[in-house]
Amino acid sequence: MSDQKRFRPEERVSQGLKFEEPLIFERSRPGKCGFVLGKADWDVEPVDEVAALGDLYREEAAELPEVTEPEVVRHFTRLSQWNYSIDTGLYPLGSCTMKYNPKVNEAMARLPGFARLHPYAPDEWCQGALELLYELERLLCAVSGLPACSLQPAAGAQGELTGLMCIRAYHEARGDSERTKIIVPDSAHGTNPASAAFNGFSVVELPSGPDGTVSPEAVAAAMDETVAGLMITNPNTMGIFEKEIQEICQIVHDGGGKVYMDGANMNAILGKARPGDFGIDVMHFNVHKTFSTPHGGGGPGGGPICVGADLEPFLPVPRIEKVEGKESPRYSRVYDQHPQTLGKVKAFFGNFLVYVRAYTYLREYGSDLPKVSERAVLNANYVRARLGETYHVAYPGRCMHEVVFDDSSYKGLGVSTLDVAKRLIDYGFHPPTTYFPLNVEGALMVEPTETESLQEVKDFIAAMEAIHEEAEANPEFLHEAPKSAFRVRLDETRAARKPVLTYRQFRDS
Numbered sequence: 001m002s003d004q005k006r007f008r009p010e011e012r013v014s015q016g017l018k019f020e021e022p023l024i025f026e027r028s029r030p031g032k033c034g035f036v037l038g039k040a041d042w043d044v045e046p047v048d049e050v051a052a053l054g055d056l057y058r059e060e061a062a063e064l065p066e067v068t069e070p071e072v073v074r075h076f077t078r079l080s081q082w083n084y085s086i087d088t089g090l091y092p093l094g095s096c097t098m099k100y101n102p103k104v105n106e107a108m109a110r111l112p113g114f115a116r117l118h119p120y121a122p123d124e125w126c127q128g129a130l131e132l133l134y135e136l137e138r139l140l141c142a143v144s145g146l147p148a149c150s151l152q153p154a155a156g157a158q159g160e161l162t163g164l165m166c167i168r169a170y171h172e173a174r175g176d177s178e179r180t181k182i183i184v185p186d187s188a189h190g191t192n193p194a195s196a197a198f199n200g201f202s203v204v205e206l207p208s209g210p211d212g213t214v215s216p217e218a219v220a221a222a223m224d225e226t227v228a229g230l231m232i233t234n235p236n237t238m239g240i241f242e243k244e245i246q247e248i249c250q251i252v253h254d255g256g257g258k259v260y261m262d263g264a265n266m267n268a269i270l271g272k273a274r275p276g277d278f279g280i281d282v283m284h285f286n287v288h289k290t291f292s293t294p295h296g297g298g299g300p301g302g303g304p305i306c307v308g309a310d311l312e313p314f315l316p317v318p319r320i321e322k323v324e325g326k327e328s329p330r331y332s333r334v335y336d337q338h339p340q341t342l343g344k345v346k347a348f349f350g351n352f353l354v355y356v357r358a359y360t361y362l363r364e365y366g367s368d369l370p371k372v373s374e375r376a377v378l379n380a381n382y383v384r385a386r387l388g389e390t391y392h393v394a395y396p397g398r399c400m401h402e403v404v405f406d407d408s409s410y411k412g413l414g415v416s417t418l419d420v421a422k423r424l425i426d427y428g429f430h431p432p433t434t435y436f437p438l439n440v441e442g443a444l445m446v447e448p449t450e451t452e453s454l455q456e457v458k459d460f461i462a463a464m465e466a467i468h469e470e471a472e473a474n475p476e477f478l479h480e481a482p483k484s485a486f487r488v489r490l491d492e493t494r495a496a497r498k499p500v501l502t503y504r505q506f507r508d509s
């Protein structure tokens with residue numbers, strides 16, 4: 001417990017903490033119980049536990065914590081209050097698109113017909129679910145401008161893996177076996193080179209130009225008959241639209257390659273530009289980002305891919321098919337009519353309830369979908385224009401849905417991007433993404449999303465400005481931030497290398 005800062009009494013109270021830290025979790029006391037089972041001693045027949053439970057009756061009590069119901073409720077409610085969430089404030093994690101999750105999505109995902117459906121139920125029993133999946137595929141195809149979709153991949157990274165498997169299978173099917181490389185720009189998310197490597201490709205890194213984008217000349221120079229394709233993110237991870245994308249795709253196609261688009265930033269171009277129209281052959285959506293789903297803490301997600309006609313034969317099975325019937329259409333899962341399929345990449349259809357949320361979200365916006373992107377881009381540019389007076393914007397000019405600052409305005413003061421991010425916690429905001437993209441020094445990437453009001457965005461800007469003043473006046477002070485959080489500054493290396501994953505470890509150390 002040595003390096004954990006202990007709370008002063010007044011801080012304890014403000015955090016709802018009345019006990020020594022190990023006791024937060026050690027609430028069990030012998031004999032306490034959270035329920036009563038008919039120990040009636042007046043004129044009600046007591047419940048015969050043994051008879052009521054039959055075979056399920058156990059001779060020895062399970063080793064569970066012995067606590068009362070209010071203790072359990074208070075324990076978990078308290079833990080939830082120590083956390084930060086999108087339901088309590090702005091969550092400007094660039095690239096992650098942490099937007100507010102409409103509660104109607106949750107209501108739909110909890111409908112028993114969806115939530116309690118068994119994935120092995122025969123098609124006749126789950127026509128509604130199959131219709132929803134089919135319609136979601138159609139909507140994603142409409143947004144992407146590509147003709148076919150598979151909902152199987154469980155998240156963006158698996159979408160990348162699956163999409164590249166399609167590209168590999170495409171070349172193999174043509175007997176084009178010398179294509180062993182994938183071109184990836186240096187600003188790409190780490191999953192891009194990882195997915196390429198997982199597919200057995202070697203990665204050719206492409207440096208971004210001085211304006212933060214990929215140039216057609218650089219792609220042309222890297223392109224030859226050993227290149228299977230290019231992976232590109234558009235808008236890219238600097239929040240800049242790759243304006244030369246059509247020419248870039250043409251160069252790759254002329255060289256016999258395919259273009260994969262990382263669609264994590266689709267939030268910026270919904271209903272505005274379709275990847276299929278600017279030359280993309282295959283892309284993934286991160287539906288848990290773009291179309292909302294609570295995705296803090298690592299999941300669950302959805303990473304469907306959309307592909308052009310050339311790649312469609314290789315999509316995973318089952319595919320969903322719609323056949324018009326006499327009275328109503330019939331939906332079925334089709335396994336055996338796709339001889340070139342990759343097979344399965346994930347059990348069933350990915351995370352079904354994430355897709356119920358995405359479908360609800362898309363239907364809720366309907367033809368207003370482009371407004372999502374308009375507002376997301378407006379919010380980001382408002383942050384860029386206002387904060388750009390104090391902080392240094394990495395690449396000048398308008399941005400899309402996110403804006404990247406570098407550390408040049410405070411590095412000279414002895415303040416790091418980590419300091420600024422940690423201090424934001426004291427102001428009541430979740431920090432933006434830090435130190436990504438890697439090609440920007442001390443990057444601070446802000447993505448406000450469309451769901452934040454002007455007031456919330458202004459409050460964030462005010463906090464960032466106040467922190468810059470603190471950095472100028474007293475840089476030392478920022479090294480100790482955050483000061484008001486339940487946990488103060490952690491040793492990040494130790495936290496990563498030797499994580500304390502149970503309170504017992506903490507108690508016993």
Ligand SMILES: *Cc1c(COP(=O)(O)O)cnc(C)c1O
Pocket residue numbers: 095096155156157158189191192233237262264265286301303
């Ligand atoms: C989030 C993200 C990914 C990975 O997606 P997951 O859904 O987390 O697997 C890939 N690329 C970019 C640019 C991202 O922001």
